[in-house]
Amino acid sequence: MSLIKSELRKVLYVRANWGILLASVVISIISVVITPFIFAAGNVGAGLTLDSPQAIDAVYANAISGYIFVIILGIMLMAGEYRHGTAVATFLARPKREIVLAAKLGIAAIVGAVFMLISVWASIFAGIIVLATFDNAAAPSSSTFLNLTIAGLVSGAILAVIGVAIGALLKSQMLAIVFSLVYLFIIDPLLLVLWVDIAKYLPGGLITAMTAIDIDAPEFGINTANFLDPIQATLLLLGYGAVFALTSLVTSMRRDVE
Numbered sequence: 217m218s219l220i221k222s223e224l225r226k227v228l229y230v231r232a233n234w235g236i237l238l239a240s241v242v243i244s245i246i247s248v249v250i251t252p253f254i255f256a257a258g259n260v261g262a263g264l265t266l267d268s269p270q271a272i273d274a275v276y277a278n279a280i281s282g283y284i285f286v287i288i289l290g291i292m293l294m295a296g297e298y299r300h301g302t303a304v305a306t307f308l309a310r311p312k313r314e315i316v317l318a319a320k321l322g323i324a325a326i327v328g329a330v331f332m333l334i335s336v337w338a339s340i341f342a343g344i345i346v347l348a349t350f351d352n353a354a355a356p357s358s359s360t361f362l363n364l365t366i367a368g369l370v371s372g373a374i375l376a377v378i379g380v381a382i383g384a385l386l387k388s389q390m391l392a393i394v395f396s397l398v399y400l401f402i403i404d405p406l407l408l409v410l411w412v413d414i415a416k417y418l419p420g421g422l423i424t425a426m427t428a429i430d431i432d433a434p435e436f437g438i439n440t441a442n443f444l445d446p447i448q449a450t451l452l453l454l455g456y457g458a459v460f461a462l463t464s465l466v467t468s469m470r471r472d473v474e
Contacts, residue, residue: 223323227293230358236289245341247278249346249449256350268287271355273429279339279364280423286328286372287396290379295389314465315345320380321461327422328376329369337367359428363446367426370450374457375419381460383464385467416443419456 227233255271265271294317340361347353379396386392400420407415415421425443444452 218459220319220323223293223319225328227289227323230292230296232292233289233327236285236292239330239364240285240335241338244282244335245342247281248275248339250273250341252343252350252353266347267295267354268326268391269354269357270430272354273360275347275426276343276364277341277427277429279336280332280367280371280427281339281344282332282335283368283371283375283398283423284397285377286331286375287382287400288393289328289331290376291383291389291392292325292379292394293376293451294380294383294385295392296312317380317465321377324376324380325373328372328374328379330367330372331376332372332465333365337371338366340364356427360413362430363426365384367423367446370426371419371423371453375451376461377457378419380465384464385389396457412442414415417451417452422449422453422456426453 242352244320252275253272254268255266255275379392382392382396386395404418404420407418412421416425421443426446426449428446443449
């Protein structure tokens with residue numbers, strides 16, 4: 217229990233982590249707020265106009281955009297130990313490294329879920345306010361907010377765990393963050409556009425599938441018709457988290473700490 221409290225304090229007392237939460241909220245809000253104006257300008261395909269529930273669901277789907285920062289949170293929680301030279305002291309206090317990593321994984325999952333919940337609902341409220349200014353805006357589907365909440369909680373927990381695992385495997389905080397950003401901002405979006413049959417099994421496609429939102433926007437290279445159903449997507453994302461966590465437990469924690 218003392219180890220759990222110690223890891224939680226490391227999250228709460230590091231100002232950079234609150235900056236991550238703020239960035240997650242801001243990016244998600246911006247993504248939600250600008251989408252109605254894009255639809256209203258008629259820059260997307262037929263059917264995606266604000267008088268259709270499908271378009272409104274697509275607006276709110278951007279509320280999960282903050283998951284990118286949850287991975288960074290997990291990376292900093294683990295790789296930050298190596299960067300700031302506190303890893304040796306941490307592991308000397310708790311010689312069983314697997315227990316230390318397990319505590320970090322658990323705290324990361326909880327904090328990641330909470331961060332995403334805050335980010336998702338801040339974005340939803342911002343979307344409600346902005347859409348109220350459009351006279352022709354339809355109402356969202358009845359399950360949209362619930363699906364987004366579940367997707368935010370689950371993806372936040374799992375991606376934070378993956379972040380901790382990446383930080384444990386690579387040790388270098390900068391390298392781990394750069395690697396994650398390159399994947400999330402370049403590789404994953406390109407795969408969603410060019411090879412959707414592959415991308416739908418990767419984290420970005422899985423998180424989109426978890427929202428259970430029907431989107432067909434050729435201009436954005438997105439058509440969720442052939443994505444996995446939410447339960448399948450959740451289970452596969454859980455599988456990714458388990459693989460990363462177990463790999464870091466088995467391999468990286470047995471290496472020498474410098």
